[in-house]
Amino acid sequence: MQTLFVELGERRYPIFIGHQLDGSKLLNQYISSQQVMIVSNTTVADLYLDHYLQQFQAMGKTIATCILPDGEKYKDFQHLHLIFDALLEAGFNRDCTVIALGGGVIGDMAGYAAASFQRGVKFVQIPTTLLSQVDSSVGGKTGINHPLGKNMIGAFKQPEAVLADMAVLDTLPDRELSAGLAEVIKYALLGDLEFLTWLELNMAKLLDRDREALAEAVYRCCAHKAHIVAADEMEKGDRALLNLGHTYGHAIESYMGYGTWLHGEAVAAGMVMAASLSAQLGWIDSKDVVRVKEILSQANLPIASPRIPVDEFLAYMAHDKKVLNGQLRLVLLKGLGQAVMSKDFEQSQLIQSIQDNLLAE
Amino acid sequence: MQTLFVELGERRYPIFIGHQLDGSKLLNQYISSQQVMIVSNTTVADLYLDHYLQQFQAMGKTIATCILPDGEKYKDFQHLHLIFDALLEAGFNRDCTVIALGGGVIGDMAGYAAASFQRGVKFVQIPTTLLSQVDSSVGGKTGINHPLGKNMIGAFKQPEAVLADMAVLDTLPDRELSAGLAEVIKYALLGDLEFLTWLELNMAKLLDRDREALAEAVYRCCAHKAHIVAADEMEKGDRALLNLGHTYGHAIESYMGYGTWLHGEAVAAGMVMAASLSAQLGWIDSKDVVRVKEILSQANLPIASPRIPVDEFLAYMAHDKKVLNGQLRLVLLKGLGQAVMSKDFEQSQLIQSIQDNLLAE
Numbered sequence: 001m002q003t004l005f006v007e008l009g010e011r012r013y014p015i016f017i018g019h020q021l022d023g024s025k026l027l028n029q030y031i032s033s034q035q036v037m038i039v040s041n042t043t044v045a046d047l048y049l050d051h052y053l054q055q056f057q058a059m060g061k062t063i064a065t066c067i068l069p070d071g072e073k074y075k076d077f078q079h080l081h082l083i084f085d086a087l088l089e090a091g092f093n094r095d096c097t098v099i100a101l102g103g104g105v106i107g108d109m110a111g112y113a114a115a116s117f118q119r120g121v122k123f124v125q126i127p128t129t130l131l132s133q134v135d136s137s138v139g140g141k142t143g144i145n146h147p148l149g150k151n152m153i154g155a156f157k158q159p160e161a162v163l164a165d166m167a168v169l170d171t172l173p174d175r176e177l178s179a180g181l182a183e184v185i186k187y188a189l190l191g192d193l194e195f196l197t198w199l200e201l202n203m204a205k206l207l208d209r210d211r212e213a214l215a216e217a218v219y220r221c222c223a224h225k226a227h228i229v230a231a232d233e234m235e236k237g238d239r240a241l242l243n244l245g246h247t248y249g250h251a252i253e254s255y256m257g258y259g260t261w262l263h264g265e266a267v268a269a270g271m272v273m274a275a276s277l278s279a280q281l282g283w284i285d286s287k288d289v290v291r292v293k294e295i296l297s298q299a300n301l302p303i304a305s306p307r308i309p310v311d312e313f314l315a316y317m318a319h320d321k322k323v324l325n326g327q328l329r330l331v332l333l334k335g336l337g338q339a340v341m342s343k344d345f346e347q348s349q350l351i352q353s354i355q356d357n358l359l360a361e
Numbered sequence: 362m363q364t365l366f367v368e369l370g371e372r373r374y375p376i377f378i379g380h381q382l383d384g385s386k387l388l389n390q391y392i393s394s395q396q397v398m399i400v401s402n403t404t405v406a407d408l409y410l411d412h413y414l415q416q417f418q419a420m421g422k423t424i425a426t427c428i429l430p431d432g433e434k435y436k437d438f439q440h441l442h443l444i445f446d447a448l449l450e451a452g453f454n455r456d457c458t459v460i461a462l463g464g465g466v467i468g469d470m471a472g473y474a475a476a477s478f479q480r481g482v483k484f485v486q487i488p489t490t491l492l493s494q495v496d497s498s499v500g501g502k503t504g505i506n507h508p509l510g511k512n513m514i515g516a517f518k519q520p521e522a523v524l525a526d527m528a529v530l531d532t533l534p535d536r537e538l539s540a541g542l543a544e545v546i547k548y549a550l551l552g553d554l555e556f557l558t559w560l561e562l563n564m565a566k567l568l569d570r571d572r573e574a575l576a577e578a579v580y581r582c583c584a585h586k587a588h589i590v591a592a593d594e595m596e597k598g599d600r601a602l603l604n605l606g607h608t609y610g611h612a613i614e615s616y617m618g619y620g621t622w623l624h625g626e627a628v629a630a631g632m633v634m635a636a637s638l639s640a641q642l643g644w645i646d647s648k649d650v651v652r653v654k655e656i657l658s659q660a661n662l663p664i665a666s667p668r669i670p671v672d673e674f675l676a677y678m679a680h681d682k683k684v685l686n687g688q689l690r691l692v693l694l695k696g697l698g699q700a701v702m703s704k705d706f707e708q709s710q711l712i713q714s715i716q717d718n719l720l721a722e
Contacts, residue, residue: 077442088509088680116477119504119515120595143480148449154480155516234481319449 002219006138007230011158015138015226017219019166019211023126024055030161033122035096036061039083039110041070044102044128047171052101052126064090068106072259075105075145077153083113094118097160103129103176104136104263108154111142115157125162129172130180130214131264133164134187134221139229139239149319150250156234164218166211174207174300179264181206181299182245182271187221189271189292190244193337195220196295203298241339244331245271248305248354251316255308268301269357277345277353278333288336304359313354363580367499368591372519376499376587378580380527380572384487385416391522394483396457397422398448400471402431405463405489408532413462413487425451429467433620436466436506438514444474455479458521464490464537465497465624469515472503476516486523490533491541491575492625494525495548495582500590500600510680511611517595525579527572535568535661540625542567542660543606543632548582550632550653551605554698556581557656564659602700605692606632609666609715612677616669629662630718638706638714639694649697665720674715 001018016026036056040049045067056063066086068079087096098121100110107125114123127137143154169177181203188196198220199206205213225242232239248270252261275292278284293303305313317328328350329343362379377387397417401410406428417424427447429440448457459482461471468486475484488498504515530538542564549557559581560567566574586603593600609631613622636653639645654664666674678689689711690704 077438081438084507084514085509088507088513091679116504116514116516118513119502119517141480143477146445146449148446152449152479153445153477155477156480318452 002215004219004222004226006158006226008158008233013159013161015162015164015222017133017164017166017215017222019215021163021165021167022055023052023163023165024058026163027055027124027161028059031059031061031097031122031124033095033097034062035090035092036063036099037083037087037090037092037096038063038065038099038101039068039106039113040065040101041068041103041106043070044106048101048128048168052099056099064092068109072105072145072253072263073257075109077144080109080113080144083109084117087113087117092117092121094121097122097124099124099126100137101126101128102132103127104132107132107136108142108151109144111140111157111159112144112154115142115155120157123157123159125159127162127164128168129176130169130218131176131183132180133218134180135183135225137162137164138222138225140233150254152319158233164222166214166218169209169211169214175262176264177207177209178300179262182264182268182296182301184217184221185295185299185301186242186244186267186271187224188295189275189333189336190241190331190339191224191337192220196291196337200295200298203295207299240341241331244333244339245269245274247317247328247330248273251313252305252308254316254319255312256306261306265302266305268296268299269303269305272296272303273305273353273357274330274332276356277330277349280349280352281332281345283332283334284336288333291336304357305354307358307361310351310354314351363576365580365583365587367519367587369519369594374520374522376523376525376583378494378525378527378576378583380576382524382526382528383416384413384524384526385419387524388416388485388522389420392420392422392458392483392485394456394458395423396451396453397424397460398444398451398453398457399424399426399460399462400429400444400467400474401426401462402429402464402467404431405467409462409489409529413460417460425453429470433466433506433614433624434618436470438505441470441474441505444470445478448474448478453478453482455482458483458485460485460487461498462487462489463493464488465493468493468497469503469512470505472501472518472520473505473515476503476518481518484518484520486520488523488525489529490537491530491579492537492544494579495541496544496586498523498525499583499586501594511615513680519594525583527575527579530570530572530575536623537625538568538570539661540623543625543629543657543662545578545582546656546660547603547605547628547632548585549656550636550694550697551602551692551700552585552698553581557652557698561656561659564656568660601702602692605694605700606630606635608678608689608691609634612674613666613669615677615680616673617667622667626663627666629657629660630664630666633657633664634666634714634718635691635693637717638691638710641710641713642693642706644693644695645697649694652697663720665718666715668719668722671712671715675712
């Protein structure tokens with residue numbers, strides 16, 4: 001097992017990475033409250049709720065649960081409210097801990113509920129998808145979607161601890177494993193060319209769910225993200241680079257309806273578009289774009305977007321949080337492994353980057 | 362005009378207190394964003410929206426508005442969502458400012474919306490009731506109600522600035538003026554005996570809406586609260602003393618249905634109960650309890666609760682945020698002008714403090 005710390009001063013917290021981890025031993029010192037609310041979804045609860053209930057019961061906690069339906073389309077106000085209902089019906093007070101047991105949707109919702117319940121209670125993450133292990137469980141971004149935009153409502157809420165157990169990835173559907181690999185590949189593209197080479201060599205192992213390879217990939221991604229988050233918690237600067245492919249990707253997700261395309265799938269197509277725009281600007285070579293497409297294909301990810309009308313695509317992109325004073329900014333590549341935030345592109349180039357990467361009819 | 366600063370380091374902010382204040386001049390340096398969303402309610406908007414729209418237009422801002430129905434019963438998720446709808450429909454991004462123009466309900470909702478929209482945008486308060494000028498606009502507590510409890514969902518969100526203009530109190534209904542005076546009296550009872558004497562001498566002027574007297578009272582209350590908030594922003598300690606009368610009061614408000622009794626009215630009856638329990642404990646004299654009742658009566662406030670069954674009263678109190686590990690803690694008086702947080706009372710004494718202060722049948 002490896003332990004990483006996200007260095008945020010008083011709010012410093014550990015990420016435990018390994019397989020078949022002993023949660024009650026690792027988390028005990030990080031859950032000081034008696035009352036523990038486990039938030040999960042129906043799919044994950046069927047597989048792992050009993051296991052974790054036993055672990056928390058072994059810690060002597062008073063436990064309540066809130067099991068939500070599974071899917072990004074439930075990441076809304078109505079379902080967030082169910083968590084508050086459960087907390088209040090259990091009689092929980094401001095000295096309680098909310099535990100997210102699930103993927104990114106559960107982590108985002110449980111985290112925002114923990115940030116908001118009684119103006120803030122404690123929070124622990126047990127991410128059960130590769131995507132949430134490498135991305136959403138680290139860094140404290142929480143929230144819900146709004147019909148007019150993804151993650152538009154939320155809070156920065158750091159957990160007390162994160163438990164990333166590779167054993168739970170055994171039951172992850174192939175499609176979700178690939179979606180998680182999109183974010184893994186993202187870390188390589190935005191800041192670590194050596195890791196890209198490692199991924200090209202180890203992709204077969206990762207797809208085969210080799211626990212050691214997965215733990216290594218998760219560790220590298222979390223270390224990268226922890227470093228960025230510690231320097232820029234509130235995303236005033238470099239943290240925004242983690243959104244490589246995301247502005248395009250969010251447009252795809254929004255247009256298709258949340259959950260139709262998985263987040264990682266949309267980000268994969270978005271990263272191809274970002275690479276494509278970067279190549280138009282002369283910042284990377286066309287062979288770099290090919291390399292981006294190849295590693296994504298190797299991970300069984302899409303490398304083109306559904307045929308969304310370009311004006312609608314642009315309208316969805318304009319809702320993105322990275323729009324500043326009406327000016328769209330994108331994370332682009334100055335080179336492979338070197339992302340930058342930029343608004344130095346023409347509208348025509350932006351349009352080209354979309355049109356060139358739509359699925360053939 | 363007087364200016365007070367709430368000393369919170371990087372988030373230090375001013376409270377401007379006076380009458381017929383020039384908002385565009387005072388607020389200009391505190392609103393750096395181009396996009397400004399004014400949140401108000403139908404009552405306040407009819408009276409003051411045009412006035413403030415002109416002031417912000419004079420600052421050259423892009424302005425949108427969200428006008429909610431008036432009343433505590435609308436301080437819920439559905440109406441909070443209307444603010445997000447308005448922000449997204451206006452195309453506002455994370456570099457916008459939300460301005461609360463209204464009383465405590467509007468301040469709490471707009472503040473929580475500002476805390477949550479895009480995980481946090483800027484916030485300015487223009488409180489239009491005495492209650493919100495002395496209490497909710499200072500200190501950053503924001504939130505909404507849940508059917509099972511008041512203010513159960515929210516965030517700590519400090520504003521960029523607060524503009525407290527006594528001129529807007531001219532149109533405040535008498536009942537709301539009195540409700541505001543309940544919180545003014547609270548500051549005297551919990552920490553400033555000299556201010557209690559001042560209030561006993563000046564209550565007639567305050568009820569007559571003498572602007573100088575009102576500004577003096579608001580200044581004293583805000584100075585007191587700013588001092589406490591600077592020392593204990595997250596309410597880990599002394600800030601909780603500001604809740605004198607509130608645990609009882611919340612039970613009254615919840616039982617009666619939010620908005621039936623005004624918050625200040627419920628707190629007034631709650632302060633009598635807290636004084637009554639303090640007297641049972643021998644911490645204050647029965648003549649101190651009489652003095653508490655007299656100053657509240659002078660301000661035209663209730664000094665007894667509706668006839669709520671005691672077991673239901675206790676059940677609502679048990680939902681309060683100050684319950685720690687199942688143990689109810691209350692703000693009580695060790696002396697007039699000296700509040701303490703305590704759990705050193707018997708259940709029978711608690712019951713007595715309620716029963717002794719119910720309205721006669």
